[in-house]
Amino acid sequence: MDDNDLAVRVTGLHKRYGEKRAVDGLDLTVARGEIVAVLGPNGAGKTTSVEILEGYRHRDAGDVRVLGVDPQTAGRDWRARIGIVLQSTNDLAEASVSELVHHFARYYPDPRDPDEVIDAVGLREKARTRSRQLSGGQRRRLDVALGIVGRPELLFLDEPTTGFDPEARHAFWDLIAGLRDGGTTIVLTTHYLEEAEHLADRVAVVSAGRVVAVDTPADLGGRSARRAVVRWVEAGAHREEQTDAPTALVAALAGRLGGEVPGLQVVRPTLEDVYLSLIADDQAGDAATPAAHPAPALVTTEASR
Structure with missing residues (x-):
């Protein structure tokens, strides 16, 4: 893929x-x-990596380009092109939603209309409410409003729905999907596998400081090619069989059992199954070959000085 x-x-x-x-x-x-x-699990390097991409933390080695610029040496113009929604914020708790969004809009050269942003995140009825009085879900919507008011090309979301109830989480997903449909690129860190499957075009699994797999949710770790498990009840006993041809197996069972197959289930690996397998395999590999990933020499690139 071209860098552009x-x-x-x-x-x-x-x-x-x-x-x-x-x-x-x-x-x-x-x-x-x-x-x-x-x-990735806690301590896998997700947060450090994302903070480097955001320009908050310096790297020891490697090449990083975000919107074509090295974030380690980027200036104000570049920062105006990205949006960041941290995992938790408690700033300016006495300011209202409207005051905060209008205030943050003044930091950017070409902001979105603050009132339109408040509407977009579903906080019109809370526009005059102090941020400390918002529920957890409403506060996260305000965080997103502050992250997108500058019209970012790239938005970083760090655990955006932690503490949400299911209804609030699904409403938030609709908001994020709408931002993507409007052309915003989004890097999302999350512990919710369902969230990743629902929102992400691709999933990157990080373990021990490196990406061990990256693909669409459907194909991650060869998920779509993994064998299905067919479960049924026969002669009073629970049976199961792994197969590459579940339809043929179910047809054979139906013929043998006279039509209906008691307790029939056809199960393919979930994203969680594949994720846990990838992490376990990587950790097992590290334990078996402790020298496989020696500490790198601290190579100082021109951009990281």
Whole structure:
């Protein structure tokens, strides 16, 4: 893919804290206009990697381009092109929704209309409410309003629906999907596998500071090609069989059992199944070959000085 089509390009990213390798050779690309969900266990390096992309943290080695610019040396013009929604914020708790959105809009050279943004995130009825009086879901909507009022080309979302009830989570997903449909590129970190499956065009799984798999939710880790499990009840016993041809197996069972197949289930691996398998395989590989990922020399690139 041409660099002009990429919002993010990361190659060989490394970051250490003393002896700990927080990021250990991470590679990632994000195409313009797509949502990429970054998944991984706590301590996998997700937050450090994203903070480097946002320009908040310096790297030790590797090449990073975000909207064509190295975030480590980027200026104010570049920062006006990105939006960031942190996991939790408690700033300006006494200001109202309207005051906050109008205030943040003044930081940008070409902001969206603040009142239109308030409408877009579903907070019109709360426009005069102080932010400390908002519910958790409403506060996250306000966070998104502050993140998008500058008309960002790229939006970073860090665990955006933590603490949401199911109804609020689904409403928030509709909002995020609408932003993507409007052309905003989104990098999403989340612990909710259902969220990643619902929103993401691609999923990147991070383990031990590197990307171990990246693909569409349907195809991650060869998910679509993995064998189905057919379960049924026969002669009072629960049976199951793995197969590459579940339709043929069900037809054979129906013929043998006289039509209806008691307790029939056809199950394919879920995204969670595949994710847990990828993490377990990577951790098992690290345990078996402890020298497979030696600490990198601290190569200082021209951009990271």
